[in-house]
Amino acid sequence: MMKRLAFKMKLNENQKENYIKRHDEIWPELKNLLKEEGISEYAIFLDEETNTLFAFQKVSGQGSSQDLSSNPIVQKWWNYMADIMQTNPDNSPITTRLEEVFYLE
Template identity: 30%
Template sequence: MIRKAFLIQAKDGMAAEYERRHNPIWPELEEIYNRHGVHNFSIFLQKETGFLFGYLEVEDEAAYNRIGEYDICKEWWQHMTEVLVCEHASSTKGKEEMLREVFHLP
């Protein structure tokens, strides 16, 4: 299993809306994640800063990377630009920083 982590940030005052949009996540998107071997996907909020830490496990990096090719995924990313900090006003996805694992205790 490959462990992945990322940081994104909710726009000021939008953390509650970000959480609302995930409860529940779109069923079509959940199905794609499941089909592409995504497990143990969690997102945690640091309330004071709006930073969101995401953690997930994937079976295969190539299969995981194909998720972004689906229209429903692109639609979700666009939907979330309303509540996430983005690189620029015309971004089609929130600004995401992938993190490098530096320690793991199995």
């Protein structure tokens, strides 16, 4: 069964171009890991007024990208991204899960 997940994160000021560039060059091993974990769609949108990132995923597995914290590839990505976004002490992005309140199929 496919489920939809959404969460928000916070980008540091004036980091839009860096964020886009790093995602345009996403590592193949990270991309493969996400697909292997059942993430078939993953989109991130930016609200430039607030620097809020809105992420949406379709997941066929039990978790989401946010549940891969023990994977070395994910930890390396977090370290790589830590200088341009708000993070926890382990460099994971500070995320807030969002509740789905409407879906039109």
